[in-house]
Amino acid sequence: MLHTTTTAAGRRAAFRAGLAAPGLLRLPGAPNPLGARMIETAGFDGVYVSGAVVSADLGLPDIGLTTLSEVAGRTEQITRVTDLPVLVDADTGFGEPLSAARTVQVLEDSGAAGCHLEDQQNPKRCGHLAGKALRPPEDMVRTLTAAVRARRDPDFVVCARTDAAAVEGLDASIDRARAYVDAGADMVFAEAMAGPADIERFRAAIDVPLLINMTEFGRSELLTATALSDLGVDVVIYPVTLLRLAMGAVADGLRALADEGTQAGLLDRMQTREQLYDVLDYDAYAAFDESVAGFRP
Known part of the structure; x- marks a missing residue:
């Protein structure tokens, strides 16, 4: 009743423990706090706050038009009502490295268990659309370094998303991921993987948890949770599924x-x-x- 009975620190610790344990964590995207309550009741492992969903809910395309305050506000609404850890799509960090640092701290204050930052240039695009342009890897490294240094709770997960597979190819995306891990990323989000073979190669190339996006109508083959687990994936998100159904x-x-x-x-x-x-x-x-x-x- 009223608010979650667990602390933000406790949910972050639980998310860290889940990432360290065998098996796949399943995080559907919550379109609103009510959806988050239903995700928890249905027995999922966490809740995802999708940038595409926040944009669509505001009547905007997913091209980097939302603000940190809008995303953090929706995150706070969702973390208030669920005991599950909440992972947030923080786009490109809403600016330069200093802005990414502030983004991490604001999302910590909102109760999030972690966030992911991506290596696209602004204006960003949905990860499964054409026309994406990437920042140089060294720029993304600076963003991640700022984000990691800014967090106050060491259990807050900083995830690096790379969109390079669809732009520069799989080998380049793996090279970028390794550089992002060296910069301190706790997890890697490999966006727009074409199928199991690409995921398998990516999984073998990095030694931190791997997140895969199972969004509908995109570039990726829709794989079952069992297939993803067998490939060694640690986290799967279903970012827009509930919004599309609704x-x-x-x-x-x-x-x-x-x-x-x-x-x-x-x-x-x-x-x-x-x-x-x-x-x-x-x-x-x-x-x-x-x-x-x-x-x-």
Whole structure:
């Protein structure tokens, strides 16, 4: 009820422990705090805050238009309601190395367990679209160095994302990843891997945890959690899955409402009032209020 009962430090320690343990951590992207509650109830290992989802929720394309305050605000809303560790997409760090340093500290304050920073130039693009341009690796190294030095909690995970596979090729992406690990990155996010063979090569080339993105309608083959685990992947994110499901249902519902003039035919596809109240822990709020103020709903 009200807020998570675990501390941010405790969730960071749990995320670190999960990364050190065998097996795959599965992090769906939460479109909002309610989605984060549902992710936890469904038994997943963590929650992801996707830059693409935050952008879309604001009615913006994912081209680096969101601000640190918008991303941190959404992160704080989500960390308030879940005991799971939350990993945040921090784009390019919202500026130069000093800005990346501030980004880490602001996201620490928001309750995040970690964030990833990417090596694209601004304006950045979705990792599965054409037209991406990369910063020189030495620029990314400076950003990561600033980010790692800025964190106050050593358990806060700084992950380096490289988009080089789709731009410069797999070998270049591995070279970049190794340089980012040398700069202090705790984990590497290899974006837009084409398939199992590329993931296997990447996994063998680095000695820190590996994150893979299973986003729909992109460059990557959609692999099962079992297949990813067998390849040695440590973390998988499903960044936009829940938003796409929800918005697909919204579009279908609006068409039906416009055509039929009523939502009566949609009721069996809706989350019921009882189910919503269960996710929100409504009864616990009511019991608390009754215990201190005598209020009964």
